[in-house]
Amino acid sequence: MKYYIIKNRKMPWGDYGNTLFEGLLSVMDKNYQITEVHKIERTAPYIPEIYTTISRYIVVREDIKDLLLNNDIKGIEKVHPTEFTKLVNLDWQQWDLNAPNPKIYPREGEPINYIKGRKHNPKFLDLISHSYYSLGLAEQEKIFEIVSDKDDYENYTDIRIKAAEVKYDLFQCGSIIASEKFKNLIETHTDNCLHFIPLQESR
Numbered sequence: 001m002k003y004y005i006i007k008n009r010k011m012p013w014g015d016y017g018n019t020l021f022e023g024l025l026s027v028m029d030k031n032y033q034i035t036e037v038h039k040i041e042r043t044a045p046y047i048p049e050i051y052t053t054i055s056r057y058i059v060v061r062e063d064i065k066d067l068l069l070n071n072d073i074k075g076i077e078k079v080h081p082t083e084f085t086k087l088v089n090l091d092w093q094q095w096d097l098n099a100p101n102p103k104i105y106p107r108e109g110e111p112i113n114y115i116k117g118r119k120h121n122p123k124f125l126d127l128i129s130h131s132y133y134s135l136g137l138a139e140q141e142k143i144f145e146i147v148s149d150k151d152d153y154e155n156y157t158d159i160r161i162k163a164a165e166v167k168y169d170l171f172q173c174g175s176i177i178a179s180e181k182f183k184n185l186i187e188t189h190t191d192n193c194l195h196f197i198p199l200q201e202s203r
Contacts, residue, residue, distance in 0.1 A: 003177055006058075007197065008048075008194060016114070020102075022042075022051055023041055023053070024040070024042065026040075027080075045089075046091065049189075049191065051194070065133045068182070074138075075169050079133050086115065087124040088121060090104070139172045140173055146159055156199060159199070160199070160201060162201075163201045
């Protein structure tokens with residue numbers, strides 16, 4: 001079985017593009033306890049069918065959640081309902097994504113202000129036809145072999161995965177890792193939401 005590190009789809013403009021695509025997910029209350037309902041703040045009208053956030057969770061539309069569960073994707077430990085607490089009107093999909101800079105910069109140049117610096121537009125709540133869920137994932141440690149002391153955060157050629165020891169199709173180990181089974185499902189049923197970086201197997 002092949003395994004991959006999951007990233008969101010490649011966006012232009014660094015953190016600006018990443019914030020436009022991913023938005024914000026709040027998973028803790030004021031006492032830093034994990035809440036049952038996770039809160040989403042993001043741009044609208046576009047909402048991806050599936051995306052990763054804060055390097056620990058995967059947010060999925062209801063039909064994609066059902067697809068994963070019905071196909072027995074192992075490693076999903078908790079399915080959290082979500083609430084859209086803020087949707088801002090910023091249709092960045094209409095921008096020139098090949099341009100060197102975003103069409104609009106956020107207030108004070110801070111990427112988070114694409115969301116925090118704009119008003120909630122409740123009309124977009126009525127346009128959401130599916131529920132969304134935040135998936136809490138299993139953790140598995142000590143499955144990587146370090147083969148180089150030179151970090152490679154682009155292609156991860158500095159590590160090898162001990163594939164025979166992996167227990168899950170979807171899990172955390174510093175990054176979010178997925179099996180080929182998960183990859184095939186997502187690539188068949190979603191539209192270019194995730195980027196899969198192949199991991200070399202340990203010999």
